[in-house]
Amino acid sequence: MKVGILSSFYPEIQGGNGWRIEHLTVSGGIWEAIGLLIYYFIEYPLSKILRREVPGPLKLGEMADTQYNEASKMGYTIFMVCSGEEESAPLI
Numbered sequence: 001m002k003v004g005i006l007s008s009f010y011p012e013i014q015g016g017n018g019w020r021i022e023h024l025t026v027s028g029g030i031w032e033a034i035g036l037l038i039y040y041f042i043e044y045p046l047s048k049i050l051r052r053e054v055p056g057p058l059k060l061g062e063m064a065d066t067q068y069n070e071a072s073k074m075g076y077t078i079f080m081v082c083s084g085e086e087e088s089a090p091l092i
Contacts, residue, residue, distance in 0.1 A: 018084055019082045019083070019084065020082060020083055020084070021081070021082055022081045022082060022083055023081040024078070024079070024080050024081075025078075025079045025080075026071065026072060026073070026074065026075035026077070027067065027068045027069075027071050027072055027075045027076075027077060027079070028064070028067055028068050028075045028076030028077040029064075029074075029076055030067075030076075031060060031063040031066075031067055032064040032076045032077070033076055035060050035061065035064050038056060038057070038060070042054075043055075
């Protein structure tokens with residue numbers, strides 16, 4: 001994914017405060033979002049009621065990990081590597 005496309009969504013990081021985006025990747029997806037919903041609505045409340053850790057579905061975790069191994073155009077998590085403008089080399 002090109003940095004210029006997504007960096008336009010983050011003007012506060014790219015300009016005006018001394019930061020420059022060196023690398024930007026989006027990954028994750030629907031399985032991570034579903035996993036978080038299951039955690040917050042089922043696992044966490046049950047762990048508070050039972051006073052012990054309640055494990056989540058293992059297969060769901062594996063599917064989420066698979067989605068994080070691949071960059072995509074749309075994803076759940078944005079990973080950025082930034083540096084100060086004075087520290088960075090110009091992108092070619």
